Amino acid sequence: MRLKKMFMVLLSLIITLSLVACGSPTQETTGTTTETTVTSGIYTGSAPGHNGPVSVDVTIDEDGTISDIQIVESSETLAIGSGAYEITKNHVLVKQNLDVEAISGATISRVAYINAIADALGQAGFDVDALKESTGEVDDSVIGDLETEVLVIGGGIAGFSAAIEANSLGANVILIEKLGVIGGTTARSEGIVQAAGTELQKEHGIDDSEEQFYIDFTGLQTDETLDDDLIRLGIENSVETIEWLKDKGVNFDEIESAHPLPPRDIMRGHYAENKGGGMMQTLYEYALDNGVEVYTNTKATEIIMKDGAAVGAKVVRSNGEELTISAQAVVIATGGYSSNKELMAKLHPEIVDYTSYNSNTGDGYLLAEQAGAEMINKSPALVHYANRLPGATGAVNVVGFYTPTVVLVTEDGLRYSSEEAYTFDRSGVVIAKGASQVFALLPNEFVSENQEGVDNGVEKGIIIKSESIEDLAKEYGIDADNLVATIENYNELCDKGKDDDFNKDSKFLKSFDGPEYYAMRLYPSVAETYNGPKITVNGEVISTDGNPIPGLYAAGGVTMAQFTDYQYYSSGTAILYSAVIGREAANHIVENVLNK
Template identity: 30%
Template sequence: MGQLKNGTYQVSTKGFKGDIDLAVTIKDEQIAKIDILKEEETPNIGGKALTALVQTAQGRNDFNVDGISGASYTSKAFNQALTLAKIAAQDEKQEATLTLNDGQYTTTVNSFQEHEGLPGVGKMTMLATFKDNKITDIEVPEYTDTHIMGGMAFDILAKKAIAKQSTDLDVVTGASVSSNAFRQALDNCILQAGGQPEIFAARKIKQRTPIVENLNTDIVVIGAGMAGLCAAIEATDQGAKVLICEAQEINGSSSTRSEGFVMGAGTKEQAKHGIEDTTDAFFEDIYSLYKDEPTIDTKLMRKLTHDSTDLNNFLMENGVTWSGVTHVSEKGVRNLKRAHTTAGLGAELIENLVQSAQEKGVDLRYGLAVDRLITLNGQVQGVVARNKLGDTLIIHASSVIVAAGSYTENPEMVKELNPRMNNIEVITGRGNGSAMRFFKQAGAQIIDVPYIQMMYYFYGASWGDRFPEAIPGSPTLPNYDVLEVDGGGRRVASEDDFCFEYTKRVWDGGYNEGYAIFGQVTADKYPEMTDLGLTTKTAQGKPFGYREDSIKALAIDVGIDPQTLEATVARYNELCEKGVDEDFHKNPANMIKITAPYYLVRLPQICTDGYTGAKINENAQVLDEDNQVIKGLYACGSCADSQMTGINYFGCGTSLLTCGVYGRAAAKDAVSHL
């Protein structure tokens, strides 16, 4: 390698979210200055890390700096950029340094895995084959992400890497973690083969000149989750020509990441298991939980429950197989078994619907993001969309069905629409708020709901591959052996009630978190839960838990009134000694007396999809501020369920029921106007 020439060198690499473009000024063999020209990293993680990395690298002659904890992909991309600048400053041909040893190489890296509906750390294994200094084959035989998310992303990236002989690979939209795992694994294999990953990264993939194309169809559906797929299949069954615009390149909707439960009453699956149920009983049960919500529309609720039987049949006709039917709680109105389950969870449910839609001729286009609606004389008549190549597609249609998810991937919109949601630990919902943009363009009436679908429970975004034995406040893996209190230190529900009973009372009390209290007996029973509480911090930077010799000290740790918490624990211990929960009727088997040393863990806000969205009627037609139908515009799913939900959520499978019923309702009405 030669000496470094003075100058400023513009370089570009792929970070966690997108391109990182730097201008690196080299003077007297050192990095004199680094300017960040462009970056698309997560502001509080990768963006913050980049600033620190720049400060560390400037004034040094070391073109590889220590990475920032928690921002490994961004750190790696930064160091790759410095290496590219160094290569450019040496004025040597990059291709001349490329030497790969023929053979097949394997590596295993961290990737994505879901735990109980929550994001976690998994693994992926890659086999890469090189011959004559080229990548000839890439296989990913083992991975923990789902087939229709991570699997699709791996296929897309492998084909592009081989075709272009480059690792200048954009993140596959909807699969950021799996995409970055793929790039890390391929770099590892290149290193094993004796090559330099930077050489492959420097081979920029050139895009062709974008084009403008006009298309015609009967109905455009925006989004390929449960709502969009049900709408598209229903419309196609009735003879319409349908095009789905799915902004992500994979099946990455909230539906795919869900547990795959679908609520229903009076179904064949219930009858098979000897369960007697009616849609009227279903309505009464769910309405009993939602009736005090100011946004509830009784007509929409009745249709939701009444049409649940037909939706269940529709799903089975389109390839969905139920593995059983269960209840989400053993107590109260949720006790009847109505949640229809799939063995492969939401991924299997959506994969079956995608297959059915494509077999029936639905034009499903991945990576096609809608920019705006086409409107004429107050009527929606299509969309303008853009694909990953930059092409503009002007799609003319009789109707547009918006099923684009909510807005919970848009932090600024969450702050604007839900200011009380200020202690969020994790958001698993999908949707960047594009639906809200379409509604605003069309003059739709928006129904504001102050909360996101959320629970207060013990889970940390920073836990990686660690997971507690059981989770206080969880809907799927609950820990009943603790005492749960609200943000003021009061017990407000039984710990073995369905978690949303507790959520409602904590929220109604005005608190942004709750707490779980337990003693040494429970701590010994759940060592991983206890250790996570004592050794990790929340997304807000607070200790997740505390261990103290007095209840008073625990109260002081979290800023609540010591006397209130002491009285709550004393009363709970009194009930434990009696063996009967006279206050909230908890199962005596889980009434474990709390003795010193004492433990407390925080229960922050764990969120899925936002509820604020468009006002619709029973046909899923979007209404304007005067409650008049906006012709040609429909909405269903998470962007239009504010009239059918509540803080005391009925349970897993209710949202997918809403998606299916109103996706089909939109399709039926849209077809009637062709």
């Protein structure tokens, strides 16, 4: 059953972080829902999240309709952006229920939002248990076996780019998504696309070129698995990708650099209006309007092979229905596997005590491997080391991403990088030196500027406060002699006004003056993995015998190994390459498989 837009989650609504005025619920008019009297008004609900409490204001209209949901407090943006909130909010507003199964793939953060909304609705008089009951709206239907020309597996930017492009060239296309909503990792992102030489850059007076982008990009990344032809493909099609997305209705309203320091300091990050959710909603609507068939709650379990060629996939729907989708070509357009603990332990044993907040469980990796693909496996993954200042109201609420005034050490008590450096660059050094833990020591000025968050951190045990550096070291199991020497040396650098060790800008050198000292552990958060099948510049999946597997293509997060390594250029790189390779695959399929 093709999903209708009127029943879909509207991912393009903007997350609103401003506070909504909240008073006592009015008693003017009541509505009824599931035989329960509901009182209109604005109700504040709360629930525990992964990083702290989540609070929302829920507006109930006079007819009992849930008309608005706004965040009052949330610490759930460390790794997932605003996507969990957007997806949950829009489901509730459109469906008027709390059917968690329909929002499949729920993360800890998404469940926290659901529970906070449920708390507010309970105060308004709703029967919350009834609202949480499965509606069966999506899952009760039986669709039976299907046949198409092109099957796309995955509903993120790579999948919809491939589906829309193939459809525009005259192919019949089915796209399947295992979750109850489309968008993938892109929908939870800021919606950034890296590009060089665009009209938006020119409007801002930015002098940039594809060649400079290539120099900056390849100057960072040196892994032997990188494919120069694929790297050039993405960069040389970056402007065209922006224009292609604009043609489909995606607007770009901001442009920023990835980092203050070269080579990421040129403003190349094009921000989609309404972020990644808005981008994906626009592409989804365009796909439906132009005849792409989209099935959610539908997971591919096996690539069907016949005489060495991919001819479809076996799938299972969330209601348990198993079916076959026959196709002349299959595009695996899925994400990575950071939420698959078995694959993480197998492929990245060096990463321990990590967190991941997406639904990427390695489906595409396993499908390609099962189909006989040559797999690229390398370490490390894309990892941030960070932790949150709970309830912070100062300038900083996350320590580790970009907090250049703190001092970062590993368990040996030694600094390992300029704290001003890009987050992935610093993480790469940690993993390269074989360290497993990272700690941030907070200088006096940082503490005073972020006092509320620091105090909350101490109260919750996230931050340790001590009267000596030695005691901090003992509390965390850090080499005490080294840590004391590190801080003494760092204070000397502060007095000197020059970081002789790592060349951090002198404006970020802030001393440790006592009488109290603060430290916190930073935990690895896996932003994405990049291991997966080897592909050609056309997206063809390479088999273990070194030749393309007929009819099998791949794009998206599952193919990142050939255009990035742990020194990831910046957010927006994956979206660029996912869109480019997805479209390249579609063009190759239509011309060489379908012969159209």
